[in-house]
Amino acid sequence: MFDNLSNRLDGIVKRLRGKGRLTEADVDEIMKEIRAALLEADVNVTVVRSVCNRIREHAIGATRSQALDPGQQVVKAVNDELVRILGGETLTVQYASKPPTVILMAGLQGSGKTTATGKLALWFKSQGRQPLLVGADLQRPAAVEQLRTLGRQVDVPVYSDPEDPILTAYEGVEEAKRLGRDVVIVDTAGRLSIDAEMMEQVRLISGAVSPDYTFLVIDAMTGQDAVQTAEAFHETLQIDGVILSKLDGDARGGAALSVKEVIGRPIAFASTGEKLDAFEQFHPDRMASRILGMGDVLTLIEQA
Amino acid sequence: ASFSGAFGSILGRGAITDETWDDLEEALLRADVGLGVADGLLEPLKERVKAKEITEPSDLLAALQADMIARLADADREVHFDESLEPGQPNVWLFVGVNGVGKTTTIGKVARQQTEAGRTLLLAAGDTFRAAAAEQLGTWAERSNTEFVRGTEGGDPSSVIFDGIERAASKQIDLVLADTAGRLHTKTNLMEELKKVRRVAEKGAGTVTETLLVIDATTGQNGLAQARQFSEATNVTGVVLTKLDGSAKGGIVFAVETELGIPVKLVGVGEQVNDLIPFDPDEFVNALFDTGTDG
Ligand SMILES: Nc1nc2c(ncn2[C@@H]2O[C@H](COP(=O)(O)OP(=O)(O)OP(=O)(O)O)[C@@H](O)[C@H]2O)c(=O)[nH]1
Ligand SMILES: Nc1nc2c(ncn2[C@@H]2O[C@H](COP(=O)(O)OP(=O)(O)OP(=O)(O)O)[C@@H](O)[C@H]2O)c(=O)[nH]1
Ligand SMILES: [Mg+2]
Ligand SMILES: [Mg+2]
Numbered sequence A: 001m002f003d004n005l006s007n008r009l010d011g012i013v014k015r016l017r018g019k020g021r022l023t024e025a026d027v028d029e030i031m032k033e034i035r036a037a038l039l040e041a042d043v044n045v046t047v048v049r050s051v052c053n054r055i056r057e058h059a060i061g062a063t064r065s066q067a068l069d070p071g072q073q074v075v076k077a078v079n080d081e082l083v084r085i086l087g088g089e090t091l092t093v094q095y096a097s098k099p100p101t102v103i104l105m106a107g108l109q110g111s112g113k114t115t116a117t118g119k120l121a122l123w124f125k126s127q128g129r130q131p132l133l134v135g136a137d138l139q140r141p142a143a144v145e146q147l148r149t150l151g152r153q154v155d156v157p158v159y160s161d162p163e164d165p166i167l168t169a170y171e172g173v174e175e176a177k178r179l180g181r182d183v184v185i186v187d188t189a190g191r192l193s194i195d196a197e198m199m200e201q202v203r204l205i206s207g208a209v210s211p212d213y214t215f216l217v218i219d220a221m222t223g224q225d226a227v228q229t230a231e232a233f234h235e236t237l238q239i240d241g242v243i244l245s246k247l248d249g250d251a252r253g254g255a256a257l258s259v260k261e262v263i264g265r266p267i268a269f270a271s272t273g274e275k276l277d278a279f280e281q282f283h284p285d286r287m288a289s290r291i292l293g294m295g296d297v298l299t300l301i302e303q304a
Numbered sequence B: 001a002s003f004s005g006a007f008g009s010i011l012g013r014g015a016i017t018d019e020t021w022d023d024l025e026e027a028l029l030r031a032d033v034g035l036g037v038a039d040g041l042l043e044p045l046k047e048r049v050k051a052k053e054i055t056e057p058s059d060l061l062a063a064l065q066a067d068m069i070a071r072l073a074d075a076d077r078e079v080h081f082d083e084s085l086e087p088g089q090p091n092v093w094l095f096v097g098v099n100g101v102g103k104t105t106t107i108g109k110v111a112r113q114q115t116e117a118g119r120t121l122l123l124a125a126g127d128t129f130r131a132a133a134a135e136q137l138g139t140w141a142e143r144s145n146t147e148f149v150r151g152t153e154g155g156d157p158s159s160v161i162f163d164g165i166e167r168a169a170s171k172q173i174d175l176v177l178a179d180t181a182g183r184l185h186t187k188t189n190l191m192e193e194l195k196k197v198r199r200v201a202e203k204g205a206g207t208v209t210e211t212l213l214v215i216d217a218t219t220g221q222n223g224l225a226q227a228r229q230f231s232e233a234t235n236v237t238g239v240v241l242t243k244l245d246g247s248a249k250g251g252i253v254f255a256v257e258t259e260l261g262i263p264v265k266l267v268g269v270g271e272q273v274n275d276l277i278p279f280d281p282d283e284f285v286n287a288l289f290d291t292g293t294d295g
Helices: A005-016 A024-040 A045-062 A070-086 A113-126 A143-154 A165-179 A196-209 A226-237 A254-263 A284-292 A297-302 B006-012 B018-030 B035-050 B057-071 B103-116 B133-143 B157-170 B188-201 B222-234 B252-260 B281-289
Strands: A101-107 A131-136 A183-188 A213-219 A241-245 A267-271 A279-281 B091-096 B121-126 B147-149 B175-180 B207-216 B238-242 B264-268 B276-278
Touching: A005 A024, A024 A045, A024 A070, A024 A284, A024 B035, A045 A070, A045 A254, A045 B018, A070 A254, A070 A284, A101 A113, A101 A196, A101 A226, A113 A131, A113 A143, A113 A183, A113 A213, A113 A241, A113 A267, A113 A279, A131 A143, A131 A165, A143 B133, A165 A183, A165 A196, A183 A196, A196 A226, A213 A226, A213 A254, A213 A267, A226 A254, A241 A254, A254 A267, A254 A284, B006 B018, B006 B057, B018 B035, B018 B057, B018 B281, B035 B057, B035 B252, B057 B252, B057 B281, B091 B103, B091 B157, B091 B188, B091 B222, B103 B121, B103 B133, B103 B175, B103 B207, B103 B238, B103 B264, B103 B276, B121 B133, B121 B157, B133 B147, B147 B157, B157 B175, B157 B188, B175 B188, B188 B207, B188 B222, B207 B222, B207 B252, B222 B252, B238 B252, B252 B264
Parallel strands: A101 A183, A101 A213, A131 A183, A213 A241, A241 A267, B091 B175, B091 B207, B121 B147, B121 B175, B207 B238, B238 B264
Antiparallel strands: A267 A279, B264 B276
16 A cells, blocks of 8 residues: 555654754655645645645644644644544534425436435434435436335335436425425436536526535545536535545545535535445544544654 | 646746646646656656756657657557457456446447447346446447346346356357446455456356456546556456546546556547547547646
């Protein structure tokens, strides 16, 4: 595996131990390692630049504290900054006063929307709700069949109409009212953010159902493009939260940081497997350690 | 080449400055080429600039592109079909990769191309795990009017593929395209399952002549780990780069090919049956720098 940041910084931290303050050169050296780690984690170049500028300020300020070594102070400052960016307001679902509460799923092809739709259904059930799923992906072969299978697995009804995705979405909400289901989750086809026609389609779907929440599903393995994708979807749909998928692999998931930084919406859920119960609320602190490639930020600091 | 994005700002300067190098590095990073590879490309150029061998920004750009294209020059990009195999001994092309990258769709496209090239085909639904995966492949089989074999949901993928190959052999079908379930390269049990698929595919009458690793153009640095692990498990013979019709550049496959020696063979440029083209190094390298916007 990659040389992780804790290994890289360990040497610097040891060397700086007992040093009263950091020189400009020390800070440069540290920042170079941090930048490399963030880029290796797929954090967007522009985001890396702004994050590093902020960390640099902390790094210089850090030397004034007596409690820890300067090197350790810097590591802590990096971690704190990432947690700060990733965290902030968390998303707590406010149910519509007049049910159903409508959720719209959007994202690139293959990002994990349909799976996350099934997972959300299970999650809402665990919250005592009665969801209905709507299959508005009439594009991908067997997409509705996939959703129906997932619906059966979690014992939740699925609505779809092969005619038209916008109509399907609209009718899906009507169907939920008729059946007395209090949450509707609309799955949509994967689309590229630069595909004007498809982006217009999802805008119309959104208009037809007036979602209470629109979730953008992002693959944790995404590289630099995460920013462009998130900005475009946010501009078209007003994203309320992000679902980060495929976190069960070894991708560092820098996309989480990039997306949070550019659209300023919380990362609501982490999808961690193909099974429908592999789904949890997002933890900013765990994600920060992961992006930095150090599960042991605190251990490193405690070595003081 | 288009001179937008990174090119614009580099050419806008009269001379090669520190900013020029920063811009070049940034352009490569934005395309997901990766920091190590980017610096590996720029270091030798820095020497050449120092030696006054290169003095103009435009020459520097040209040199970088030429260098990248040269590094992609000698690969064998043919998707191999062994013509020497007898009727009843089908070629088998296996498709592998992480979840959602475009394996099944690529099979649908390859099926059309190969059918049009005059070969007879069978598609084997080796993804018995994902909901409606077999139905999805079945739709593609209908689209190019090929034979199709599927198993039971949750069944053993290697036996589905084995059955597909046996059926193809008995019907003297030329080529079996075997789909597999998406799996993360870190899942040991699933990678073991894939090794078994690869082994069993050679057990009967068939011969695996290609194992294609599908990589999504949006993939970041994790792509290298994917390529390493899948290669180890299945001896990957080529990469299919999908979704290059999007805003992502797919630069990670430059690293995969130059660091691991796995050639990129095919490129997916859409969701329709004809959206599959051969990989062209010149076009790929030019597109890497064609950023347009500063994201
Ligand atoms: N390992 C893992 N696989 C996942 C996760 N979420 C989804 N997948 C898999 O990723 C693949 C794509 O998931 P889908 O839910 O079909 O993605 P989608 O966004 O609906 O795809 P399209 O509708 O084609 O755009 C499937 O193989 C899923 O099983 C996850 O958290 N971890
Ligand atoms: N725009 C674009 N979309 C593509 C391309 N190739 C595949 N897709 C889409 O990507 C999504 C996933 O494709 P699949 O073929 O189901 O991917 P897979 O690797 O078989 O997925 P799993 O079996 O779930 O692991 C689908 O929505 C496809 O239509 C491509 O080249 N361009
Ligand atoms: Mg889907
Ligand atoms: Mg598939």
